[in-house]
Amino acid sequence: MAKRAVILTSGGLDSATVLAMAHAAGRECYSLSFDYGQRHRSELVAAAHVAAAVPGTVHKVVGLDLRGIGGSALTDDAIDVPTMPSEGIPVTYVPARNTVFLSIALGWAEVLQASEIHLGVNAVDYSGYPDCRPVFIDAFRNLAAVATKAGVEGSPIDICTPIIDMSKADIIRAGTELGVDYSLTVSCYQADAEGAACGACDSCRLRIEGFQAAGIADPTRYQHGN
Amino acid sequence: MAKRAVILTSGGLDSATVLAMAHAAGRECYSLSFDYGQRHRSELVAAAHVAAAVPGTVHKVVGLDLRGIGGSALTDDAIDVPTMPSEGIPVTYVPARNTVFLSIALGWAEVLQASEIHLGVNAVDYSGYPDCRPVFIDAFRNLAAVATKAGVEGSPIDICTPIIDMSKADIIRAGTELGVDYSLTVSCYQADAEGAACGACDSCRLRIEGFQAAGIADPTRYQHGN
Numbered sequence: 001m002a003k004r005a006v007i008l009t010s011g012g013l014d015s016a017t018v019l020a021m022a023h024a025a026g027r028e029c030y031s032l033s034f035d036y037g038q039r040h041r042s043e044l045v046a047a048a049h050v051a052a053a054v055p056g057t058v059h060k061v062v063g064l065d066l067r068g069i070g071g072s073a074l075t076d077d078a079i080d081v082p083t084m085p086s087e088g089i090p091v092t093y094v095p096a097r098n099t100v101f102l103s104i105a106l107g108w109a110e111v112l113q114a115s116e117i118h119l120g121v122n123a124v125d126y127s128g129y130p131d132c133r134p135v136f137i138d139a140f141r142n143l144a145a146v147a148t149k150a151g152v153e154g155s156p157i158d159i160c161t162p163i164i165d166m167s168k169a170d171i172i173r174a175g176t177e178l179g180v181d182y183s184l185t186v187s188c189y190q191a192d193a194e195g196a197a198c199g200a201c202d203s204c205r206l207r208i209e210g211f212q213a214a215g216i217a218d219p220t221r222y223q224h225g226n
Numbered sequence: 227m228a229k230r231a232v233i234l235t236s237g238g239l240d241s242a243t244v245l246a247m248a249h250a251a252g253r254e255c256y257s258l259s260f261d262y263g264q265r266h267r268s269e270l271v272a273a274a275h276v277a278a279a280v281p282g283t284v285h286k287v288v289g290l291d292l293r294g295i296g297g298s299a300l301t302d303d304a305i306d307v308p309t310m311p312s313e314g315i316p317v318t319y320v321p322a323r324n325t326v327f328l329s330i331a332l333g334w335a336e337v338l339q340a341s342e343i344h345l346g347v348n349a350v351d352y353s354g355y356p357d358c359r360p361v362f363i364d365a366f367r368n369l370a371a372v373a374t375k376a377g378v379e380g381s382p383i384d385i386c387t388p389i390i391d392m393s394k395a396d397i398i399r400a401g402t403e404l405g406v407d408y409s410l411t412v413s414c415y416q417a418d419a420e421g422a423a424c425g426a427c428d429s430c431r432l433r434i435e436g437f438q439a440a441g442i443a444d445p446t447r448y449q450h451g452n
Contacts, residue, residue, distance in 0.1 A: 071337030
């Protein structure tokens with residue numbers, strides 16, 4: 001029987017690649033997205049398209065009101081998304097977001113009797129978010145081993161980060177080989193309702209540079225023309 | 227300046243006691259409850275009453291759709307709440323619930339610049355849930371130290387479990403001394419809309435035995451008379 005895996009699917013480039021990798025590795029894929037009050041809601045549409053493009057994938061959206069907590073440019077309209085690189089941890093950091101997302105994935109994985117959770121964190125072309133670092137993933141893996149029924153019964157759910165050491169260009173190359181259609185994905189922090197990207201935020205810049213470095217044509221739709 | 231603490235407030239007896247303890251210890255208290263699709267929704271009303279009874283406490287309810295994940299008698303109407311003790315981990319266990327709740331508390335604590343999260347887990351009169359064990363709390367504390375901006379900047383948010391080693395009777399005695407009005411609290415897994423308890427589920431049994439052992443009159447309202 002194929003191993004089951006829950007894949008955190010944001011609608012972005014990285015998680016689309018991770019989903020394609022999990023499918024290629026023979027996993028039965030359960031894609032999980034969150035409607036958490038994010039500014040860039042077109043990513044939810046993108047996530048559904050990304051999941052639908054991978055045969056046999058079950059896609060679920062869990063509602064979660066992180067706007068009530070605020071504290072980030074992505075969930076609080078009073079904080080602008082920056083268009084210039086910043087020092088330290090950027091204001092687009094959503095407090096404890098990956099901890100929250102992984103926790104809910106852990107619950108779903110337990111219900112599904114899935115043995116793995118895959119997520120597209122990356123420590124190279126790196127956002128500066130504390131919860132994208134390998135040390136965070138290791139700590140969550142240790143938590144998962146004791147947090148669940150599966151863990152208590154001796155088969156903890158593993159946390160898999162297949163692209164953590166890859167450059168953005170390598171990720172794009174790997175996904176392209178697996179047939180990922182990156183035109184379905186949205187990386188922009190302030191994409192418009194149709195998913196067209198601003199081309200200026202941190203996430204757009206990393207993506208643009210990634211396609212350039214990979215020597216692959218960038219299929220992203222931009223708000224003010226390409 | 228008083229230290230800020232986020233307190234997970236379920237509407238039950240244990241967390242009401244923890245909130246009273248945090249207030250008595252001089253903490254500025256931020257009470258957090260979850261509308262997660264639970265069967266026993268009267269606990270949300272109880273949580274608001276419990277928080278309102280502690281002067282200066284800010285109370286927040288975060289919406290979270292755990293019903294979409296299912297897998298527990300508390301979030302899936304197809305699974306009955308048992309009225310007899312069971313072997314192993316009970317069907318009332320909600321997969322990864324404390325992991326999810328603590329994660330969201332961590333996000334709110336970070337936004338508030340709170341230094342502590344308090345929760346009423348208990349390892350003595352113990353539910354059999356994997357995520358109520360000291361080993362789980364230790365793993366979450368380690369995670370919190372690396373998961374957040376506060377952690378990266380050298381002041382990790384601590385996880386405080388003041389009643390983890392207390393018997394139910396000791397918890398009730400301590401809360402009574404601090405003036406907790408336990409008639410406001412609802413412990414029952416299948417309380418009715420007015421918060422009256424079934425008197426038969428695991429949670430009711432632990433509570434009834436606790437009041438008996440403490441030698442304190444039980445103010446709980448039961449569905450079929452006391």
